[in-house]
Amino acid sequence: MTGFQTILLLRHELLLIVAAVVIIIYDLLLPAEKKSRIIHFSMILFAFVLLLGLIPSAPGELFGGSFQENKLTGFMKDILNLAVLIIFLQSGGYLRKTENAHKMAEFFVLIIFTLTGMDFMISSGDFLTFFIGLETASIPIAGLVAYDQLKSRSAEAGVKLILLSALSSGVLLYGISMIYGATGSIYFRDIAPEITTSPLVILGFIFFVSGMGFKISLVPYHLWTADVYEGAPINITAYLSVVSKGAAVFIFAVILFTVFKNIIHAWESVLYALAVLTMTIGNLFALRQDNIKRFLAFSSIAQAGFILLGIMGTGSLGMTTIVYFILIYIFTNLAAFGVAAAIFDASGVETISGYKGLYSTNPKLSLVMMLALFSLAGIPPVAGFFGKFFLFTSAGSQGYFILILIAVANATVSLYYYLRVVKAMFIDKNDQPIAAFKSSPTMRISLLICSLGIFFVGFISGIFEYIMSLSSMLF
């Protein structure tokens, strides 16, 4: 393998590291009164990172199999890059506030470094790379969550996140150590044939699932989610719920499908129970929320339960539906968070009851929010319906019809609380609705991208077939 091919295999990670370093140096060179230039600079730089990441490369592995790059991981990294670009476009209004003037560059740099960690995690070929990637992705996020230094809620969310994520890493590592003890290797491809239903492997597997359950926020490991999402700045909440969760779900599915392939009957019953619990409890708690971030947190817990249905499908169909759902989920959830961020930046309102009468003053934002909520609920013309439909198909291909029934019942319940927000915006009367405002051009671009995604990703069947062709090469 020539040097250039090696660089191509690592292109996403190298580009991100270069981008982060360039932003740090540019921040150092700027005089204090011109610091806000860093916002547009980072957005444009990251657009180039996204474009250069699209360069195709042959599949291959590096560092003796520790790092594995193939078309599917490349596609997943491109999706995550797109999501981060959208988040950057949405965060301009928040970063321009005076209290953030001295720490704008940190926002971009920390996000890019965590994304690098996620990319390494996605491509990992052994548990060591996986673990280091996971930690690189989760330690700086605690700093980002506590970004609002002067707000006690933000500080509280940060300390809750770092302590619980450290605990979950410990539990995850304990599981990995037992799997190492039982199989004698940390490489996925050497472990896979050695996995049997011996007690040590099963115990290790339970610890492993518990640790990953924290990261994906499955019930009963979800208790940090709502608090952290509420306390964090809204753009960071969007990042946590979309990018960080998407990457963790992807590698979780890959490890289940490759490493734990031999004990598939053991983990399917575990995931069955987790899926039912996650969907139901996420939905029930979402019913009683008024804060929009807390509301979206419980909605994202419920969506994680739906993603487990895709994992139940196993094999290439399961993998395809998961990646496809994550793609749709990025557009959908970022549209919802984008509107919430725009409203928060302009008026400081972040409660659902505060949204009453929004349609009379800001009709376009209300329409985008409605689209996003319809897509989250899975109403047919928009993309969210197709995402959920394929997840159910995936579980159905293995014959889990009772699970699908429970999932459909949960989707109906979720309709109630998603429409509650729509009702507040469109129907409820309010004497003093949020005043009409004009959001920044970058915010409007991001919402346009999200709306187009919500409309068209479901209808272009080529996208699903393309992901299918990528994942059927692997599983």
Next chain:
Amino acid sequence: MIHGLTIYHFLTVSTLMFFIGVTGFIIRQNLITILLSVELILNSVVINFLVFNRFLYPDQLQGHFFSLFIIGIAAAEASIAIALIINIYRRIHNINADNVNEMKY
């Protein structure tokens, strides 16, 4: 290998450490003590890796390498956690977990 000590002795110690850590994480009030409990859990994992490597697979070093990385990452985690705990102290002037309760349910 130390004479008279088997893999079971080491694994008993590491298992005890793990569960003492989990218990401490749940019942302790002080945020720093909670952080100490997490470190206890990570150290039990380090012992596990070293013991499995030394007793079961002595001809390779994967477990040793893994434990070195765990120690490094635990240090990074502790430094960020302490920074955030100092941040909490500046906001509410104590570090009792019961007082970090602005957001619930």
